[in-house]
Each structure stands twice: as C-alpha cells, then as structure tokens.
Amino acid sequence: MKTILRKSLLYKTKVEYGDYTLNHVEGCSHGCKYPCYAMMLAKRFGKVKSYEEWIEPKLAKNSIELLKKELPKYKNKIDNVHLCFTTDPFMYGYDEICEMSLDIVRLINSYDINCSILTKGILPKELKDYDKRNVYGITLISLDEEFRKEVEPNSAPYEERINSLKYLKESGCRTWVSVEPYPTPNIIDQDLSIILDKIKFVDRIIFGRLNYNTTASSFKSAKEYFNKMTDLVIDFCNKNNIDYHIKEGTKTDLGKKK
Numbered sequence: 456m457k458t459i460l461r462k463s464l465l466y467k468t469k470v471e472y473g474d475y476t477l478n479h480v481e482g483c484s485h486g487c488k489y490p491c492y493a494m495m496l497a498k499r500f501g502k503v504k505s506y507e508e509w510i511e512p513k514l515a516k517n518s519i520e521l522l523k524k525e526l527p528k529y530k531n532k533i534d535n536v537h538l539c540f541t542t543d544p545f546m547y548g549y550d551e552i553c554e555m556s557l558d559i560v561r562l563i564n565s566y567d568i569n570c571s572i573l574t575k576g577i578l579p580k581e582l583k584d585y586d587k588r589n590v591y592g593i594t595l596i597s598l599d600e601e602f603r604k605e606v607e608p609n610s611a612p613y614e615e616r617i618n619s620l621k622y623l624k625e626s627g628c629r630t631w632v633s634v635e636p637y638p639t640p641n642i643i644d645q646d647l648s649i650i651l652d653k654i655k656f657v658d659r660i661i662f663g664r665l666n667y668n669t670t671a672s673s674f675k676s677a678k679e680y681f682n683k684m685t686d687l688v689i690d691f692c693n694k695n696n697i698d699y700h701i702k703e704g705t706k707t708d709l710g711k712k713k
Contacts, residue, residue, distance in 0.1 A: 456551055458516040465525045465536070472661065472700050474535040479518040479559060480542040480552055485575050485610040486510040489636050490667055493541035510609065512542070514551055519558060526566045536563050537571045545576035547611040553579060560585060573633055575610035578619040583626035590659070592631040593620050598650055602643050617653060624656050635663030635702060637684065639674040647684055651691045662688045663702030678707050 459481055468476040482503060483493070497503045515521075538544040544556035557579060560570050569588035572578070578591050593616040597603060603613055624630045632654045637647070642665070654660070664681045665671040674680065685706040692699040 456549065457511065457513040459513045460517050461515040461521060463525065464515070464518055464521040465529055465533075468537065468540060470537075470540055471703055473537050473540065475529065475533045476537040476540050477518075477522075477559070478539045478541045479515045479544075479555060480512050480539070480546070481515070482509045482512040483542045484510050484512050484546055484549065485543060485607055487575075487607050487610070489606060489665060492667060495667070496541070512546060512549065512552065514555065518555060519562065522559065522562055526563065526568070530566045530568060533568050535569055535571055537573070539573070543574050543576055544572060545574040545578060547576040547609060557581060560589065564589070571631075575607055575616065577611050577615055578623055580619075580622060583623055583628055587627060587629070590629040590631055591620065591623050592633055592659075593617070594633045594635070595650065595654060596634060596637050597643060597645060598653065599643060599645060606638075620654075621656060624658075629659075630657045631659035631661065632657050633661045633663075634688070635661060636665035636668075637663065637681075638665050638668075639671045639677055639680060641674045642668075642670055647687055648691070651688065655691075655695050655697070657697060659698040659700070660688060660692055661700045661702065662705060664705045666704075682706050 464477045464479065465475055468474065494506065494509045497509060503509045538556060538559065546552045563570055564586040569586055571590040571592065573592045573594060575594050578593065582591055595613060595616065598613050600612060603610065620630050634650065662685060671677065685701055688699060
C-alpha cells in the first residue's frame with residue numbers, strides 16, 4: 456500500500472469525549488457517505504482532492520519512530536490515547552494497517568498509558584492480551600446490511616463487528632459502541648431498541664445525531680425525533696447498568712428559541 460511520512464503524531468484532541476489522539480493513516484477505505492467529516496476536512500485543507508483518493512489509504516510508515524520520541528515527552532500529560540478520529544485503526548481488509556495499529560497500542564501501553572479504540576472493521580482477538588485498561592469499540596448505526604453497503608460501502612459487516620467486540624468483552628476487556636451518526640427515519644426506518652439490544656453487553660454507549668446531511672436536515676421532526684431517541688438510549692443504559700455519553704447537539708430544548 457502507499458505510504459507517507461509524518462512530522463508528528465500525538466496531539467490533544469478537541470473532540471468532547473477525547474484526550475490525546477493520533478492518526479497513523481491518511482484516508483480511509485471504508486468510504487462512508489454520511490458524508491464523512493474527516494474526508495470533508497481533508498479536502499478543505501488540500502490533503503486529498505477527491506473521494507477516490509480518500510478511500511485509497513496511505514500508511515504513515517514512521518509512526519513507531521515518532522511515537523518513541525513523543526511518548527516520553529507527553530506521557531505525564533496523557534490520560535488516554537484514542538485511535539482514531541480521522542481514520543480507522545483496523546481498516547477492513549488492510550493487514551498492514553492492523554499490524555501497525557497493534558504495534559502502536561502495545562507501545563503506548565508500555566508507557567503505562569491506556570488506549571481507546573474505535574473501528575468499523577474487525578477488532579483483532581490479540582487485543583484480549585493487551586492492557587486491560589484499554590477500551591475497545593465499534594461504530595454501529597444499523598443492523599441492515601443493505602444500508603451498510605450504501606453508506607459504509609467498504610466497512611466490515613455489522614454482525615462481524617459485534618462478534619469481535621463480544622469476544623473481547625467475554626475475554627475480560629472493556630468495550631463500547633458509538634451509535635453515531637444515527638440517521639433519521641426518512642433515510643432508513645428502523646427500531647433503535649433492537650440495535651441497542653444487540654449491544655447490551657457493552658460497558659459504554661455514545662449516541663449522536665447525523666449531521667452535514669441534507670436528507671437528514673430535511674426531516675421536519677428531526678429535533679423531536681432525536682430527543683426521543685436520546686431518551687430511549689438513556690433509559691436503556693440505566694436499565695442495563697451501561698455508562699453513556701450523548702453527543703452535544705443531539706438532544707435540544709424545543710422550548711428554547713434558536
């Protein structure tokens with residue numbers, strides 16, 4: 456696969472539930488069509504010119520070298536390192552990326568720093584032997600495979616993601632699911648409670664609405680709908696003793712003027 460060289464890797468993220476993060480790959484083969492916010496930023500700042508270029512990922516081949524320099528410098532400031540916010544650490548069908556991601560997590564853990572992982576790929580079974588403070592997650596916004604092929608065309612099938620996460624949970628690992636960006640009913644009519652029931656074994660759920668999408672924006676009852684879905688998630692998590700985080704802007708005060 457194509458490679459690049461990075462000048463730095465670790466940085467403090469502004470994502471509301473993040474601490475430090477890194478992105479050791481440029482682009483993402485999963486080709487999400489929500490649209491993908493990371494791709495939009497990459498195009499805006501001239502890192503890629505097109506969707507076709509974005510879905511041909513480039514591995515930062517000097518990632519381990521950079522981390523060995525940066526971890527001693529930042530280790531006392533870091534609570535957690537997230538993989539990843541603008542790419543996928545276990546990109547479906549890319550063994551080179553997966554192998555480097557495993558090496559990166561192992562190296563970070565060796566500095567007594569834990570990691571959080573999020574993927575639309577398959578979580579490797581080897582992770583069960585890593586630092587038990589790590590938290591492993593998948594993105595899951597539906598169970599409909601035809602919908603997945605439409606909006607996340609090159610990602611792992613939903614059932615395979617869930618099974619890999621469940622394996623790690625049963626191996627004593629901490630797990631989470633990002634139910635985001637969750638679509639409106641005019642995009643796909645589905646029952647969120649069925650999706651939640653499939654992941655009731657996890658330790659944490661993050662829920663967020665779909666943004667930057669004209670079809671979702673055109674749904675007239677979007678605010679009411681996401682308020683209702685947010686309440687459903689909170690109720691489900693409370694009943695099943697699951698920690699949760701609702702993304703900012705997902706639930707709104709309908710009585711407040713905007």
